[in-house]
Amino acid sequence: MYFDIVSEDLLKNEKLLELENIFNSLKIRTVYVTKVIKNKKDYESEFILPSLDGINLKKAYILENLNFIPEEKDVLKLGFGGSVSNISRVLNNKNIKYLLNPVGDKLIFDEESARLSRINNFKIIFNINLWRNSTNSIKQTIFLIKILKKHMVDMSFCTLARNKSELLDPVILKDFLYNFNLNREIIDRFLDDKILC
Amino acid sequence: MLKKKINVIKPTLRHKKRYITINFLESKELTKKDIFYIVSKNFRNIYGLFAYLDANIYLVDFVDKNKSVIFRVNKDYLRKFIGSLLFLNKTMGLITVKHINTTLKSENNK
Numbered sequence: 001m002y003f004d005i006v007s008e009d010l011l012k013n014e015k016l017l018e019l020e021n022i023f024n025s026l027k028i029r030t031v032y033v034t035k036v037i038k039n040k041k042d043y044e045s046e047f048i049l050p051s052l053d054g055i056n057l058k059k060a061y062i063l064e065n066l067n068f069i070p071e072e073k074d075v076l077k078l079g080f081g082g083s084v085s086n087i088s089r090v091l092n093n094k095n096i097k098y099l100l101n102p103v104g105d106k107l108i109f110d111e112e113s114a115r116l117s118r119i120n121n122f123k124i125i126f127n128i129n130l131w132r133n134s135t136n137s138i139k140q141t142i143f144l145i146k147i148l149k150k151h152m153v154d155m156s157f158c159t160l161a162r163n164k165s166e167l168l169d170p171v172i173l174k175d176f177l178y179n180f181n182l183n184r185e186i187i188d189r190f191l192d193d194k195i196l197c
Numbered sequence: 198m199l200k201k202k203i204n205v206i207k208p209t210l211r212h213k214k215r216y217i218t219i220n221f222l223e224s225k226e227l228t229k230k231d232i233f234y235i236v237s238k239n240f241r242n243i244y245g246l247f248a249y250l251d252a253n254i255y256l257v258d259f260v261d262k263n264k265s266v267i268f269r270v271n272k273d274y275l276r277k278f279i280g281s282l283l284f285l286n287k288t289m290g291l292i293t294v295k296h297i298n299t300t301l302k303s304e305n306n307k
């Protein structure tokens with residue numbers, strides 16, 4: 001079944017009943033709600049998820065500072081990329097398995113990073129909303145998907161939506177991913193929620 | 198004797214078409230013309246002039262109440278057309294693809 005990773009702002013900005021209808025119509029069954037964590041204080045502040053009918057809401061933490069990694073179980077821990085040094089720090093960390101955002105203003109992820117991701121069993125997650133704002137990010141994504149495919153690294157795609165207009169129909173995403181020379185079976189696997197297990 | 202009409206194009210040479218029903222959430226009042234202009238311009242920006250002409254995008258029907266639109270596209274460009282809708286969130290809000298059919302009748306029946 002489809003999944004998405006969204007920002008906690010989405011739950012604050014939109015009505016829950018409307019979101020429930022939207023996720024059900026998009027056939028998204030699992031939604032990871034993210035909170036950015038820079039230090040212990042951020043982690044200790046309130047983060048309670050409501051319940052939506054038919055939708056499995058789960059917590060996810062975007063770790064901008066790897067000095068503090070929460071030990072909570074059954075929670076998605078995403079290491080934040082964004083720069084060359086951040087990416088190498090995340091890929092060498094043994095406590096997390098997901099790298100979010102390997103795309104920056106310039107190319108920040110190379111073949112060595114792809115090889116390291118494969119060795120350490122990392123999964124790379126792309127932010128779709130960056131594609132909407134700049135063609136530079138699509139250009140980098142074309143190159144990254146090529147090298148990640150070559151090194152057999154798993155990847156996935158999320159919206160990190162803050163409002164309902166930033167959400168995306170998985171049917172549209174599937175057809176768009178054919179532009180990156182991915183075949184149907186691989187795309188189905190990357191968009192299934194089992195990839196984040 | 199001068200020819201006055203061209204022959205009917207053989208079925209094997211005709212473009213195969215697909216009818217797509219799209220729903221969108223947008224509080225702005227968009228007319229049929231606006232929607233067609235936004236969608237076709239977006240497709241042309243992404244895939245270029247020749248792909249746009251070959252895709253033969255045509256807005257068949259527009260139901261304002263449900264905010265649903267039926268487009269007709271060439272079968273070969275179906276995937277590209279749907280993929281291009283990714284970039285329309287700012288102007289048209291969240292877009293969902295409801296149905297894809299080979300005939301307009303089956304599209305209208307759903």
